[in-house]
Amino acid sequence: MRVVMTDRDVMERVGSLLERAVIAIEPDEEWYKTAFAVTVRGLAAVRLMVKTRPALGAFRQAQIDAALHDWGTSRVRWDYEGIACAAGGCAREAVTQGLCKSHYNRWYKANRRGSSAAFQPRPLSRADVLQEPQSHSITPDCGVSWLAGLLEGEGSFWRAFSRGHAYPVVKLEMCSKDVVERAAALIGVTTVREQKPRDPAWSATHIAQVSGAAAATWMQRLRPLMGERRRSAIDLALDDYYPERLPVAPAHCVVPGCEGPPRGRGLCHKHYMSWSRDRAKGRVPRVKPLRSN
Ligand SMILES: [Zn+2]
Ligand SMILES: [Zn+2]
Ligand SMILES: [Zn+2]
Structure with a gap:
């Protein structure tokens, strides 16, 4: 399993999550900028696939x-x-046959003497490794985290102009x-x-798009989870x-979820x-004020 991106900060986060080194790939014909890769192989890759599979779309699940x-x-x-x-x-x-070194030795010696130990080896099997993880209780944050990861790779954040605004x-x-439809449902977009x-010869793409006030709300909400390049685009x-749209001061701090009274730039004291x-x-x-310039 390999992840490649040109955003160093994002890849450093991936590397620390997966406990793997980030390798720089020098530019060539395919990548015009230095790219960063994190690779997971072998059993660790299998475990990662099993763990992430329930959260992925049909194409990745089939892969x-x-x-x-x-x-x-x-x-x-x-x-x-x-x-x-x-x-x-x-x-x-556990080290061998599902037992730690000392229990394995005790079991082995007991076996040789012809007696039996009070415990038995429990070797791992293919089925153990491929067992789907127990689902944890899903909170709204799970959906937002999933969306942030998806948009880090496949989304874009920008400003459009209409009649001078x-x-x-x-x-x-x-x-x-299926993935775009799931994201659309989360964002609250009805049409894909x-x-x-x-x-x-290429395949069609599917687009979910949100603009105006709803986009601004999502940008505020997703911003703390995004890498630097996306955060800069959001700020812009x-x-x-x-x-233009907020002539009066907001009732509370503009950081999503913060109820503190605004002091400067729409932020509470702590966030300012x-x-x-x-x-x-x-x-x-990391924090986005009403205005950053
Ligand atoms: Zn033990
Ligand atoms: Zn979760
Ligand atoms: Zn605040």
């Missing part, structure tokens, strides 16, 4: 099913990373219709548009929009301080 179809059928050596020893009450990590637009365009390809779109600290350090601020 995973094909990749795992014959996987592990003749495997005898398993990696017990993160799996506890099968002996009751033992908290150590700028307004923000959030757009998702990709081939997988189909875009015929320029070249008939919102800066042109808010001065965070914004100005980031600016002073030359970072793209």
